[in-house]
Amino acid sequence: MKIESLTIKNYRVFQHVQLKHMPGLCVFVGANGSGKSTLFDFFGFLKDALTGNVRQALQKRGGFKEVVTRGHTDQPIKFSLQFRMEISGVERLVTYLLEICLKNNRPVITREVLRYKRGSYGSPYHFLDFRNGSGYAILNEEDFNKKDSELDREEQTLDSPDILAVKGLGQFQRFKAANGFRQLIENWHVSDFHINEARPSMDAGYAEHLSSRGDNTALVAQYLYEQHPDIFAQVLEKMKQRVPGVKDVKAVETDDGRIVLKFQDGSFKDPFIARYVSDGTIKMFAYLLLLHDPSPHPLLCVEEPENQLYPSLMPELAEEFRGYAESGGQVMVSSHSPDMLNSIHLDEIFWLRKKDGVTTIERAADNTLLASLIKGGDLPGALWKQGLFEGVDPR
Numbered sequence: 001m002k003i004e005s006l007t008i009k010n011y012r013v014f015q016h017v018q019l020k021h022m023p024g025l026c027v028f029v030g031a032n033g034s035g036k037s038t039l040f041d042f043f044g045f046l047k048d049a050l051t052g053n054v055r056q057a058l059q060k061r062g063g064f065k066e067v068v069t070r071g072h073t074d075q076p077i078k079f080s081l082q083f084r085m086e087i088s089g090v091e092r093l094v095t096y097l098l099e100i101c102l103k104n105n106r107p108v109i110t111r112e113v114l115r116y117k118r119g120s121y122g123s124p125y126h127f128l129d130f131r132n133g134s135g136y137a138i139l140n141e142e143d144f145n146k147k148d149s150e151l152d153r154e155e156q157t158l159d160s161p162d163i164l165a166v167k168g169l170g171q172f173q174r175f176k177a178a179n180g181f182r183q184l185i186e187n188w189h190v191s192d193f194h195i196n197e198a199r200p201s202m203d204a205g206y207a208e209h210l211s212s213r214g215d216n217t218a219l220v221a222q223y224l225y226e227q228h229p230d231i232f233a234q235v236l237e238k239m240k241q242r243v244p245g246v247k248d249v250k251a252v253e254t255d256d257g258r259i260v261l262k263f264q265d266g267s268f269k270d271p272f273i274a275r276y277v278s279d280g281t282i283k284m285f286a287y288l289l290l291l292h293d294p295s296p297h298p299l300l301c302v303e304e305p306e307n308q309l310y311p312s313l314m315p316e317l318a319e320e321f322r323g324y325a326e327s328g329g330q331v332m333v334s335s336h337s338p339d340m341l342n343s344i345h346l347d348e349i350f351w352l353r354k355k356d357g358v359t360t361i362e363r364a365a366d367n368t369l370l371a372s373l374i375k376g377g378d379l380p381g382a383l384w385k386q387g388l389f390e391g392v393d394p395r
Contacts, residue, residue, distance in 0.1 A: 024325030030352030133161030296329035338381030
């Protein structure tokens with residue numbers, strides 16, 4: 001399932017932004033404070049709202065009045081996502097709408113809709129439609145032999161108007177679109193990687209997927225080594241190619257029952273424990289574990305992957321991101337690196353411009369000047385460095 005389009009209204013600096021025809025790999029550029037982190041936080045917000053509820057997700061970010069665009073506290077926060085998923089053997093474009101208002105000083109979901117077209121013609125049908133905690137879901141949405149008027153509705157009242165309807169209904173396979181969308185959100189990976197958390201040893205355990213903060217790096221390495229040795233061999237080979245001196249990496253269990261990462265340098269007899277190797281080495285190893293996950297995340301958000309990494313590694317990392325997207329996972333990256341951008345297609349680049357406290361997002365390929373220069377042989381990173389992405393130069 002891939003996100004095709006995204007609309008955000010009144011969420012922090014995004015008074016109204018709309019992204020259409022989103023590719024598998026999206027790279028976002030912009031000056032510091034322009035909203036790149038806020039864009040990724042939008043995905044984190046939806047995941048937090050699904051895990052708990054909308055009130056808790058907002059409170060984690062300071063509350064409704066801190067999240068809503070300044071000067072628009074009397075207006076709703078609105079989201080719209082379009083994504084493709086297979087239903088009854090046909091890939092369909094599904095739309096999810098969410099509207100949140102503040103009522104009696106409490107956030108309330110005033111509208112939540114999940115819809116898609118049942119056939120080639122006509123308007124999208126609402127298979128889930130809730131207002132203020134009450135609404136309906138269609139029980140037999142895959143019965144395409146029936147007319148819209150013949151579908152069976154199940155009326156529902158949620159425990160609270162700040163709970164997402166897809167949270168409850170998405171548990172059941174009979175609500176196909178709701179179930180698919182819930183799985184989509186649950187498996188998003190919004191990276192908040194911290195080098196220092198990837199270094200320490202961990203209690204012996206089990207982890208298939210790298211956590212958002214990277215604090216289970218050693219456990220994931222152990223899992224891949226034991227359960228997917230062919231994939232771990234690929235990771236190790238790429239480490240040898242990209243980090244000078246690295247000969248081997250092992251997740252080793254200590255006498256006191258903890259797991260530590262040990263890096264073998266070809267120049268030394270004894271391996272180094274993770275705390276003694278460079279930030280770049282740890283980060284590259286964690287990224288390779290993430291990007292070679294046997295079960296790719298449907299969405300992977302990574303902020304400024306160039307930090308702590310040598311510039312010459314950016315083209316290879318860009319290709320790793322693209323390969324991940326081609327294998328079934330969508331990738332969104334924010335970056336300031338010209339070396340990264342030089343390996344990205346112009347239609348994969350979006351740039352953010354902030355003016356008077358409000359941010360807009362534009363696709364680089366839609367800019368006539370940039371498209372013309374790229375056609376003439378220039379590279380995106382060089383144009384970025386020259387300040388030709390209008391409105392992003394902090395000077």
